[in-house]
Amino acid sequence: MKTRTDRIELALQAGLQVLHLEVLNESHNHSGPADAQSHFKVVLVSPEFEGQSRIQRHRVINALVQSEFDAGMHALAIHPYTESEWRARFGEAPMSPSCAGAAK
16 A cells, blocks of 8 residues: 555656655654654646746645545645756756656
8 A cells, every 4th residue: 555655746746747756754743643644745846837826836736636635634835846946946957756666
């Protein structure tokens, strides 16, 4: 069975062209059981964000992971960037997304 982190990654990769993606379980920073999967952070770089406002980007991401909210996810911190925004902020190209066959 896939973890919530896995499901979020798959949903975002299926719905957007992803240049860089980090999905972090931050549940340990909040009250709840040690194995909670309730609070997450997404850092996503996509050319599809060009020309979109921050709220538009958040809406796209929230829509793609709505099933996780429906299944009990409590919070999602979203950090969406275009490639040029990422380069301006971090000074380098976004890292490549993980290869689907990397676990083999």
